[in-house]
Amino acid sequence: MGRKVVENLLTAQGISVDEETLAAVERWYQAFAREWETVRHLDLTEVLPAPLWCWPP
Amino acid sequence: MLAAVTSDRLASLAQAIHAGALSPVDLVEGCLERIRQKDRVLRAFIRVDERTALAEAAAREREARQGAVRGPLHGIPVAVKDLFDQAGLPTTAGAAIRREHMAEETATAVRRLQDAGAIVIGKTNLHEFAFGVTSVNPHYGAVANPWDPECIAGGSSGGSAAAVAAGFCAAAMGTDTGGSIRIPAALCGIVGLKPTFGRVSRHGVVPLAWSFDTIGPMTRTVADAALMLSVLAGPDSRDPTTGRYGPFTDTAIDVPPAFRVGRLAGAFFDEALDGEVGAAVDRACDLLSRAGARVIPVHVDAIDAGQVAQTTILFAEAAAYHQRAYPGRLAEYGVDVRELLAAGATIPATAYVEAQQVQAAVIGQVRRLLDDVDVLLCPTVPIPAPRIAEVDPTRSEGWRRVRAPLSRFTRLFNLTGLPAVSIPVGRTRAGLPIGAQLAAAPGQEGRLLGISAALEAAVGWELAPLGAA
Numbered sequence: 001m002g003r004k005v006v007e008n009l010l011t012a013q014g015i016s017v018d019e020e021t022l023a024a025v026e027r028w029y030q031a032f033a034r035e036w037e038t039v040r041h042l043d044l045t046e047v048l049p050a051p052l053w054c055w056p057p
Numbered sequence: 058m059l060a061a062v063t064s065d066r067l068a069s070l071a072q073a074i075h076a077g078a079l080s081p082v083d084l085v086e087g088c089l090e091r092i093r094q095k096d097r098v099l100r101a102f103i104r105v106d107e108r109t110a111l112a113e114a115a116a117r118e119r120e121a122r123q124g125a126v127r128g129p130l131h132g133i134p135v136a137v138k139d140l141f142d143q144a145g146l147p148t149t150a151g152a153a154i155r156r157e158h159m160a161e162e163t164a165t166a167v168r169r170l171q172d173a174g175a176i177v178i179g180k181t182n183l184h185e186f187a188f189g190v191t192s193v194n195p196h197y198g199a200v201a202n203p204w205d206p207e208c209i210a211g212g213s214s215g216g217s218a219a220a221v222a223a224g225f226c227a228a229a230m231g232t233d234t235g236g237s238i239r240i241p242a243a244l245c246g247i248v249g250l251k252p253t254f255g256r257v258s259r260h261g262v263v264p265l266a267w268s269f270d271t272i273g274p275m276t277r278t279v280a281d282a283a284l285m286l287s288v289l290a291g292p293d294s295r296d297p298t299t300g301r302y303g304p305f306t307d308t309a310i311d312v313p314p315a316f317r318v319g320r321l322a323g324a325f326f327d328e329a330l331d332g333e334v335g336a337a338v339d340r341a342c343d344l345l346s347r348a349g350a351r352v353i354p355v356h357v358d359a360i361d362a363g364q365v366a367q368t369t370i371l372f373a374e375a376a377a378y379h380q381r382a383y384p385g386r387l388a389e390y391g392v393d394v395r396e397l398l399a400a401g402a403t404i405p406a407t408a409y410v411e412a413q414q415v416q417a418a419v420i421g422q423v424r425r426l427l428d429d430v431d432v433l434l435c436p437t438v439p440i441p442a443p444r445i446a447e448v449d450p451t452r453s454e455g456w457r458r459v460r461a462p463l464s465r466f467t468r469l470f471n472l473t474g475l476p477a478v479s480i481p482v483g484r485t486r487a488g489l490p491i492g493a494q495l496a497a498a499p500g501q502e503g504r505l506l507g508i509s510a511a512l513e514a515a516v517g518w519e520l521a522p523l524g525a526a
Contacts, residue, residue, distance in 0.1 A: 001403070009403050013380060017387060017399050028400040032368070036408070038361040039415055049413035054420050055268075056255040056298050057474035057499035 001029045066523065067133060067227055067281040071174075074121050074132040081121070081132030081176065084227075085114040087523075088134045088178055092225045098206050100198035101219040103139045103149055105179035110134065113176045129284055131174030136226040138217050139180035140187055141167050142261040150263045151183040151213075153196040154389045164261025165293045166230060166272050173288040178226055181216030185394045187232055187265045188375055189213055190240050190463040191448050191456060195391035199445045202245060204489055208442040211241030211463065217275045218245040224523050228285055229275045234265045235371055236437075236467025238273045239479035243437035243492025246481045246520065248513075249275045250282040250506075253499045254474035256302050257286075258293030266374035269367070269471040277520050279480060279510040283308045286502060307503030312511040316504075318345055318495075319355035319430035321466075329462060330439045337483035337491040338436045344515035345434075350508075355426050355433065359419050360469065366415035367472040373409045376401030392450040416472055423473050427498045432508050435466050437479040437492035466494060476502045478509050481518040 006026050010017060017025070073079035089107055096102055117132040142148050142160035149155045167177065182200045184192045192200040192215025200215035202208040203223040210219040214231030218241030221229050231238040233251040242249025250273045257272040264270055274285035283305075290305035320342055327335075342352045357363070379387075379398050387395050426433065440462055447455040470477035477496035484490055493512065497505035 006403055010399060013402055014384060015380065015387065015399060015402055016385075017395070021387075021392075021396050021399055024396045025399045025403060028396070029403050032365075032400075032404075035361075035365045035368075039365055039411060042359060042362045042415060042418065044411065044414040044418065047414045047418050049410055050417035050420060051268075051413060054417055055413075055474065056301060057253060057420070 128173030184213035211244035246490030369412035372401030
């Protein structure tokens with residue numbers, strides 16, 4: 001996700017941030033997307049979201 | 058069942074007050090004097106209510122003389138993280154934008170402490186809005202570690218941990234969404250208990266992330282944590298997540314004669330682990346073996362995905378709460394919290410739902426592990442307390458580097474909702490405390506604290522007595 005996409009996402013929600021924060025959020029999102037790969041590799045086909053069957057514990 | 062040999066300090070204090078051998082006024086005076094002497098350095102408190110605390114202490118003393126003891130904490134001075142409402146007082150949540158906030162009601166947890174006779178002497182400092190693990194607060198000062206004031210106390214309940222470790226109070230209250238009770242407990246050398254999700258009411262507490270927010274005690278000993286939990290736990294109609302578990306009554310701290318410990322193992326738990334922390338937790342496992350445990354390595358296959366899922370749910374919920382509660386005011390937050398809240402607002406709804414699927418998968422894996430062992434064990438925090446100067450967002454970028462490691466081992470138990478406790482198991486060569494974390498099946502705090510008490514006794518960890526200067 002590029003700077004413009006992050007900015008648009010925040011603006012659409014009425015969130016305005018300074019340039020420095022915007023750059024940091026962009027870096028955060030890129031790191032998050034990399035970590036999300038571990039979720040992509042998990043087979044969740046048969047798994048219901050936790051609040052539907054086992055949450056709260 | 059064997060009764061563990063632990064120093065039952067809260068119960069002893071309460072007993073002495075009941076018997077007329079200890080004055081609540083003297084006890085509170087002693088705490089206030091230590092706060093006056095040392096809190097300029099530690100910055101553990103945002104607010105200290107000397108006059109109210111002394112008036113309440115005098116009232117508790119009169120009641121004790123008349124035999125009218127309110128409960129098991131009668132006359133005991135406690136501190137409360139400034140995230141809990143107390144009627145007539147501001148709840149700052151460690152934020153500049155809440156300086157003028159005034160609570161109209163008292164949080165259920167605080168009311169239960171007061172009903173049990175406890176005296177709330179003040180409200181403790183924290184990471185802004187509890188969204189961080191250092192308690193380096195840009196508005197109320199960085200909480201310093203009593204063992205080395207150049208180092209952080211950890212967070213977000215850093216003020217509560219520092220206050221207990223420094224003898225400013227007999228016990229304190231914290232909240233834990235990703236490790237905020239256990240991390241500062243480990244770094245400050247005290248006991249921090251995150252009960253099962255839903256065990257203690259959150260009514261009247263400023264939220265961070267509803268799916269994980271948990272209230273719990275921070276104490277000097279395991280027995281103290283059990284006593285505090287017995288006062289706090291139980292259903293509350295104003296928190297719908299409570300009700301699954303009844304009152305907690307296992308304050309006797311029974312250690313099972315034989316028990317099984319699952320040592321969390323694998324790359325996730327071994328990588329980036331400080332050598333001294335690893336050695337202290339190895340030693341803790343040896344001590345548990347000698348105390349009757351069978352220690353076996355166990356693995357959580359989906360641990361990496363679980364970490365991302367916990368981040369996803371926590372960040373998205375925090376962003377949702379703050380967007381509605383304080384719209385258009387992000388510029389008034391500290392640098393780090395501002396950035397994290399903006400980041401949370403970029404998480405897609407689809408990722409939030411997938412994260413809840415991952416949560417279910419991880420819960421399933423961990424429950425299967427707990428079919429074969431009584432508790433899971435790992436270090437609480439993989440590194441000793443970093444220096445404040447290295448992680449202050451106004452001075453360096455270091456906070457980004459320590460944020461993930463500090464909460465690396467604690468977040469699993471927020472994702473799964475299991476009760477988890479940090480207890481001190483040693484110190485580094487530099488003298489900084491090291492904590493071990495134990496977790497049990499949902500609602501099994503009695504078993505968890507019993508085994509923790511066995512480890513506590515074997516380690517022989519002692520904070521200075523509360524009465525010491």
